[in-house]
Amino acid sequence: MMSTHDHELQHFSHEHPLIYVDKETLKGCCSACGVALLSSPSYKCGKDHCNFFLHQQCAELPQFSGPNFIHGNYYNLVLLAKPPHDNCKCIKCGSLCKNFTYKCSRQLFRDRILYVHSLCAFPLEISVKHISHKHSLTAMCREASLICDGCGREQKGTFFCCQKCSFYIYQDCCLLPDIVEINHHHDHLVSLTYFLADTYFRHKYCLICKDEISLSFGAYICGFCNLGTHIYCATSTLKEGEIVQSSIRLPKTLDTFPSLIMCGLLGNKDDGEIKDVKSKIEKYHNDHSSWIVHHQENDTQMVCNACIQPVIISPPPSHYSCPQPHCDFILHQFCANLPPVIKNYFLSKPLNLFSESNDFCSSFFCFICNKECNGFGYKSTGAILSIDVECAAAPIIINHESHSQHLLALSRSPRTEHFCCDILMQGPCVYACRLCNYYIHVHCAFLPKTVKHKFDEHPLDLIYNPSIQIPRKQKEEAEEEKEYYHMCEFCEEDIEPKLWFYYCGKCDQSFHVKCIPSTGELSKVKFGRSLALPRQVHDHPVTLTRMLTIGSQKCGYCNRMIRGFIDHMSFHCSMCDFWIHFECTKRNSSQDGLCTNHK
Incomplete structure (x- = not known):
């Protein structure tokens, strides 16, 4: 009937191989029994856009079985992928057969064959x-x-x-959509919650029908306005294709590109289908006009100028780089095709893509995560607020491992304690569970599940609940030496145990989130760009440098010390080991303060 190899299955009922799914919630119904899959162990078709699913139990149903006692007699049964005609009725329950159907081996009368539902023939307990x-x-x-x-x-x-x-x-x-758009009733998208509390609503009346919303049942909620609508009112206005987004499970190991966050911005667009990409790239980088498309491996660590994420070469994606000597302008093929205009949940106006900010060194502070960035961004016409590419693609609703019992919806940030880091306000928005008063910053929700640090040879795991995630033996040892596994190996300062941190279980080493270069305060800044200073300040170009892993240096302009081993920026001339504060450089640079991509 079928052949299996690891987690792949070839089932007689489907032409494509099926992939085993164990820890993923599937919003679809089993093609065998018609019951929703949800979190039950299942198989799904490995081909994109093929909505064929099977419960693991249904996939293991026998294709031939007998003798079976059905309707007062014993029969041999043959499993059919679908009933032979529309009027087949189950001999046990009397309802029409729609999916997997067993055909009895003998006729009840001359012209009538017996059929029985797969679940009537072999009752299964499907638990989710x-x-x-x-x-x-x-x-x-x-x-x-x-x-x-x-x-x-x-x-x-x-x-x-x-x-x-x-x-x-x-x-x-x-199987309801996590997020819907209720056009003509509310400006923001609304997200599904099954748990309501008094704190959710400014008033408890449906935005569509105006009737009261009962706190005993679920509803669709706007996290920004604290307004809601009945489930049936929100879904009755939907047309096919109007579902905006499903919840995204976080954290994930974002070690491939495009990341799931970026995919949220562009949907499932195929990276290979890019039109007029050369003209787009020249618009972003008009200093040089020739480009090289790469598909092969490269040993050099490269960072994309748009998203400030590494260009991962496994599996090898194509990317574009400037072939001019000492120019490190690089774009993922994905980023070269970013949409020029998007509609964002945070701001009501359309947002336009820009490749360079008008501020010093083309840097800006993202309105959402409050981090400095010198990559591409989005902003509305005439506005001063900008959003970096990653935050522009922030999903509206997530299911985060740190609070997996409830969905977290994008909401206004309350001035209260957060459960991820010790920063009270890190942008105007958070992911919130209002039922539990649980809040995490948008940026903290994006933190990868595993990272690397040069102080440890092993991958570091994100810890948000030490009492559960750190093995019992290590916790007992830590009771005798309480500060041991809550001390950062990099800065040697204590780590507050109720806040998130990164941890190596093999070496029993911990690190602040801020002390990891890929997650620290300046993780959205591309370093290595050069700037020409006036000759009275310095003769050579200076390079934008991160001080997180460098010791203190003396500024060659003001003679004060540039503090080392903290996450801030300075400029450095490698030709004569000249250092200068970022602020001193800004005061003495030309009016535009343009950093070039020359190394």
């Missing part, structure tokens, strides 16, 4: 975890008519239930 309830839910494979605890309405069909709590949720309410 769903965001709507704290306990596991079991599929009720027979149709029922009940009040749904998700939307609050009476529904007829397949339900998932928790017998402990008498909780019932309609299958369609388990």
Whole structure:
């Protein structure tokens, strides 16, 4: 019937290989039984845009079986991928057969063949975890008519239930889109929540029908305005294709490009389908006109000028670089095709792409994460607020591992304690669970699951709950020496245990998030760009340099010390070892203060 190799399966019912999925929530229904997949172990088609899914249990149903006692007799059964005609009815439950169907080997009468649903022939217990309830839910494979605890309405069909709590949720309410747009009713997108509290609403009336929203059921909520709408009101206005976005699971190891965050901006656009890319690149970098397209490996560490992320060469993506000597202008092929105008959740006006800021060294502070950046960004016409490329693509709703029991929605930042870092305000927006008063910064939500640091040979894991994530033996040893695994190996300062940090389990070493170069305060700045100073200050060009891993130096202009081993910028001349403060350089540079891409 099938052949398996590792986590790949070739099933008789489908032409393409199927891939095993264990720890991923799938918003679709099983092609065998019609029951929602959700978090149950399943198989999905390995081909893009092919919506074929099977529960693992359904994939293991026997293709030939017998004898089986059905309808007072014993029959041999043959599994069909679909019923032979539209009027096939199950001999056990009487309803129409739609998906996998067993055909009985003998006829009841001369012209009638018996058919039976796969779940009627072999009852299965399909158990799932769903965001709507704290306990596991079991599929009720027979149709029922009940009040749904998700939307609050009476529904007829397949339900998932928790017998402990008498909780019932309609299958369609388990598959609702995480985010929808309610045109003509509200300017912002609204996100789905199954848990409501008084703190959610300025007033508890639906934006569409104006009736009261019950706190006992779910709703779609605007995290910025604290307004909501009934589930059925929001979804009844949807047309096919109007679903905006599903929740994204974080953190992930963002070690390939384009990252999942960037994919959120451009959807699933194929990097190979790029038109007029040469003219676009020349618009971004008009100093030089010739370009090289790379598909091969390169030993040099390269950073994209648009997103300030490394150009990863495994697997080898194509990227564009300037062939002129000592010019390090590089673009991912993906970034060369960034949309010129986007609509952003934070700001009501359309945002336009820019490749260089008008500020000193082309740097700007991102309105969302409050980090300095000298890459590409977006801003509206005439506005002073800018958003870097990564934050412009921030998903509106996420399921973060640090608070996996509830979804986190993009909301206004409250002036209260956050659970990720000790910065009270890091931009105007946060990801929030209002039910639990749990808040994390947008930038902290993007932190990768694993990073590297030169002080440790192993990958470092992101720790947001030491009591769960750090092995018991190491915690017991730490009780005797309390500061040991909460001391940063880089700066040798204590790490607040309730805040996130990076940790190596093999070496028992910890690091502040801010002390990791790829996640620190200046992780969105591309260094190595050069600047020409007036001759009375210095004769040679100076290079933008990061002080995080460099000791203190003396400024050659003001004779004060430039502090080392902290994350800030300075300029350095490698020809004569001349150092100068960033502020001193800014005061003495030309009016435009343009940093070039020359090394």
